[in-house]
Amino acid sequence: MRNWAGNVDFGAARFCRPDSVDELRGLVAGSRRVRALGTGHSFNRIADTTGDLVSLAGLPAVVELDSAARLVEVSAGLRYGELAGHLHRHGFALHNLGSLPHISVAGACATGTHGSGDGNPGLAAAVAALELVTADGELRVLSRAGESAAEFCATVVGLGALGIVTRLWLDVEPAYSVRQHVYDDLEHEMVLAHLDEILASGYSVSLFTRWQPEPTYQLWRKRRVGAGDEGGAEPVFFGATAAADPRHPLPAMDAANCTEQLGRIGLWHERLPHFRLEFVPSRGEELQSEYLVPRALARQAIEAVAGIGHRVAPVLQVCELRSIAADEFWLSPGYRRDSLGVHFTWIPDPAAVLPVLAEVERRLAPLRARPHWAKLFGMEPAAVRELYDRYDDFRRLCAMRDPGRKFGNDFMDRYFPRF
Ligand SMILES: Cc1cc2nc3c(=O)[nH]c(=O)nc-3n(C[C@H](O)[C@H](O)[C@H](O)COP(=O)(O)OP(=O)(O)OC[C@H]3O[C@@H](n4cnc5c(N)ncnc54)[C@H](O)[C@@H]3O)c2cc1C
Incomplete structure (x- = not known):
């Protein structure tokens, strides 16, 4: 089992594909280490586990539109492309999409995936509520309004650390x-x-x-x-x-x-992504990294990378600059700051790319650049910690909700160690 880019071999002891939420609950309750896998489009080991790697692709697909409430309920493993087609047929739309429609809704939201636009926060901003299986196998619903609002902000971009999301309710708007x-x-x-x-x-x-x-x-x-x-x-x-x-x-x-x-x-869904839904990009022909810098420092970031253009260009396919509006999710790279995303599509050669990536990070670190959680980065945990005001609150919440670190993995242990 490998990720989409082919640069990560998953180390899971078991690969599981439950057919129902009840089966998933039993699996989580009985597992020592478990991790959800979306469509495997992440470029680092964030989705990996040494225990049970769980795909939700076997769960019944759900797309239930409530046009009066302007909400759509979706199963977590649904891909944006499938959702967009359904919404459009009913005259509705999402506020934005990433460049690729083939990724799962839960996986994209869990890592802070975004599109572009000064007024457009990341895709997770559309989440009004979600349901997840917690470490004890129970089902919980968290929503942006009411008592669970703070925990909701921690969980939507939760890196898979607080449970396995089974359903999400997303804001929709009239199709455009x-x-x-x-x-x-x-x-x-x-x-x-x-x-x-x-x-x-x-x-x-x-x-x-x-x-x-x-x-x-x-x-x-x-x-x-x-x-x-x-x-x-x-x-x-x-x-x-x-x-x-x-x-x-x-x-x-x-x-x-x-x-x-x-x-x-x-x-809308045939223009916002750069690539057509029916076009499936060939696997493993690229690696990606991305850093979100505060908009006020955008020019410095561009000049910093331009200054090492001669180092970057030989291992680069293309760089993309996008604007992302602030959101309220504790671990979102866009947390409480409007940002410029500086994205790198690299050649598929980690040995050649990693030294250049280290140089990019040295240049962008003074600008408080937050790495995209699902892409390649090499920043030290101490540096990442400094970038997030709610970092320790998130660790506390993990300790409370998952005391046995069931949803932990090497990536989470490195970046969010136990207290
Ligand atoms: C070609 C390409 C283009 C891309 N374009 C963009 C872009 O435009 N913008 C951008 O921001 N990113 C982009 N990405 C990155 C991509 O959006 C992220 O890697 C995203 O996480 C992929 O979703 P996934 O379903 O494949 O997640 P996975 O890689 O499968 O998982 C990512 C994380 O989500 C967790 N997770 C998955 N499902 C669940 C669940 N049900 N419950 C709890 N946790 C879960 C996993 O445990 C893991 O930690 C791109 C990636 C590729 C390969």
């Missing part, structure tokens, strides 16, 4: 349409001088760069139709030119795999 334009050759100086205007120019904005030979950027701008979208694209935007043909973030790759561009109006 989006058009996407790509601009080529946005210059570094323009990005530094007009970063806020550029990131605010669409509902979801991404900047792609390879840093070398010069740091120039490709701008992907997704605008909601009817919300500041006047239809056409300016032919020139801060000196960058609107692409006349569809683009892929990597020049050598086929744009047919990407969602439609050139301003063609499309459904």
